[in-house]
Structures are given as structure tokens and as C-alpha cells.
Amino acid sequence: MSDLVLPALALMLxxxxxxxxxxxxxxxETFKRLTEMTDGQIRFAGLMSMLLGLVxxxxxxx
Numbered sequence: 001m002s003d004l005v006l007p008a009l010a011l012m013l014x015x016x017x018x019x020x021x022x023x024x025x026x027x028x029e030t031f032k033r034l035t036e037m038t039d040g041q042i043r044f045a046g047l048m049s050m051l052l053g054l055v056x057x058x059x060x061x062x
Contacts, residue, residue, distance in 0.1 A: 020027040034042070 019030075037045075
């Protein structure tokens with residue numbers, strides 16, 4: 001299991017870097033909108049992201 005953590009982290013960084021690399025203006029505008037959100041909205045988005053990740057992980061490993 002631990003031998004998957006580093007590749008998973010590397011893949012996450014690659015995926016996270018796609019938008020700022022390909023569309024920096026869109027990334028900047030999105031980030032500006034994110035800073036205007038309330039804490040509750042950001043927490044909800046984070047929760048949904050984690051749940052979606054868990055569903056994808058479950059589907060990928062079953």
C-alpha cells in the first residue's frame with residue numbers, strides 16, 4: 001500500500017498543474033472567485049471533492 005502513496009501524490013500534482021499550465025487566465029479567475037467564497041462554501045466544495053475521490057477510488061479498486 002505504501003508503495004502507491006508517492007505515485008498517487010505525483011499524479012495528483014500533475015493533474016493539479018494542468019489548468020494553470022494550459023489556461024492561466026482561467027485559473028486566476030477561478031482562484032479569485034474561490035477567495036470570495038464563504039468558509040462554508042469552501043468546506044462544502046472540499047467535502048464534495050473528497051467524496052467524489054473516494055467513489056472513484058472505490059470504483060477503481062473493485
